Amino acid sequence: MHIERYDGNRDALLPLFALADDSPTQVASYIEEGEVVVARAGDEIVGHALIIDTGDAATFELKSIAITQARQGEGLGRALVAATITYCRERGGRHLIVSTATADIGNLRFYQRLGFRMASIVKDAFGPATGYPEGLLIDGIPLRDQVVFELDLGTD
Template sequence: MSVAPPVHAPMTTDDLDAVTALEASLQAFPWSRGNFADSLLAGHDVRVCRSGSDLIGFAVVMPVLDEAHLLNIGVDRRYQGQGHGARLLQRVIDDARAGGAQRLLLEVRCSNRQAIAFYQRFGFARIGLRRGYYPATAGREDALVFDKELQ
């Protein structure tokens, strides 16, 4: 799919419906509209990536003192495999670093091998395990905790 150069911008309340719909298309247990709205209200770094009027992706980062925590990131399946996720994650890393974060943390489902490999390509390293962190069709699924030093 050919697209105009993507534009990264802060998410606004006008983006909530589109971001919630995108999240629902990507996840079996998606964030709700309220989760995204709460992140906006809390002052998290909530960003969207667009090409024209098309929503390509989004990212939600919670700054905490000298750390940043990537809470959620997603790219529309139609745009996956074209480097948009890599550019969005690099933007998250750059913004966290510019905001004074010394490291960036995230969780990923143990079963999500594609995401694990993606984060490792960016220099994230596994530092822990959160048991029963994610909802799953049969109970709960563990999460791997990754971090990346930024400074």
């Protein structure tokens, strides 16, 4: 497995973006922003991470991250987050934020295990008004609210 910056056509990554976000409207709004790093197994792209500026030079956002279903559980997500942290630190970043659904138990566990701390909750972030179908469930929990996590990158 190899992680590298991706400069290709981002439409080729749409299946990965769709794994990370259930709203095509939302994906379309940010897919061309920031920098993308990918995880490759040979010539095949098996994961991605999208890193965007927040307007605060010290804070970056991990806007999208996904691993193909066949390769989940192999540590590729951790490797992509590590590459994202390196990218942010090299650019003077002191904080990395990421958000996910409060209903997504797996993501909540993943980010906390990596040292992210809950920073805020955005109520009713997911619904028809923001491009998400009504009635979506994750792990049997209604998709409604969003949690924002923050990781203090410190200074190396």
